[in-house]
Amino acid sequence: HASAQTVAPVMRRPRPREWPVLWVGTAQLRISMDGAYLRFCGAPQNRKGIDGLARVCKEALEADAFSGCLFVFRNRRRTAIKILTYDSRGFWLCQKRLSAGRFRFWPESASQAAKALEAHELQVLLAGGDPGSVQAVPAWRRIA
Numbered sequence: 001h002a003s004a005q006t007v008a009p010v011m012r013r014p015r016p017r018e019w020p021v022l023w024v025g026t027a028q029l030r031i032s033m034d035g036a037y038l039r040f041c042g043a044p045q046n047r048k049g050i051d052g053l054a055r056v057c058k059e060a061l062e063a064d065a066f067s068g069c070l071f072v073f074r075n076r077r078r079t080a081i082k083i084l085t086y087d088s089r090g091f092w093l094c095q096k097r098l099s100a101g102r103f104r105f106w107p108e109s110a111s112q113a114a115k116a117l118e119a120h121e122l123q124v125l126l127a128g129g130d131p132g133s134v135q136a137v138p139a140w141r142r143i144a
Contacts, residue, residue: 039063039071040107046075050091053084065091070117072125078102081126096126105130 039061048056053073054065065071071084080097105125118139121131 039069041071041073046080048073050084050093053082053093054091057084070122074103074106078104078106098128101128103128105132 039057041056041061053071056073057063057065057071061071063069063071065084066086068086068088073082073084074080079102080095081103083092083094085092103125105128117125117131118136120136121134124134125131
């Protein structure tokens with residue numbers, strides 16, 4: 001068929017040497033088995049970008065956006081979260097929006113809003129779960 005011959009080259013996977021290489025170390029986001037320090041912002045922040053969220057860190061949380069902490073924000077409907085961090089070269093802003101359901105976990109008090117979080121706990125949070133309910137084998141040796 002003529003149409004199959006036209007479509008086939010477009011759908012064919014490129015050779016491995018043609019794939020772009022993007023190196024992003026997990027240390028850039030400070031997510032490692034050694035844990036990351038998270039700050040949750042209780043106020044919903046849906047439409048803000050990097051500068052607006054950095055301002056919220058300074059004014060509402062009284063925290064330094066350049067500290068390397070992961071600052072986690074959610075929207076009012078609890079369907080999306082944003083994570084802001086600084087890696088000594090620039091800001092990272094990541095967003096996750098759930099296709100269905102809502103993020104159930106969110107800190108209830110100021111003492112819960114700032115805490116150390118292990119990498120597997122962050123994965124649970126991003127999947128819509130409660131990172132505090134996860135149990136894992138303790139770290140044998142912390143990575144420096």
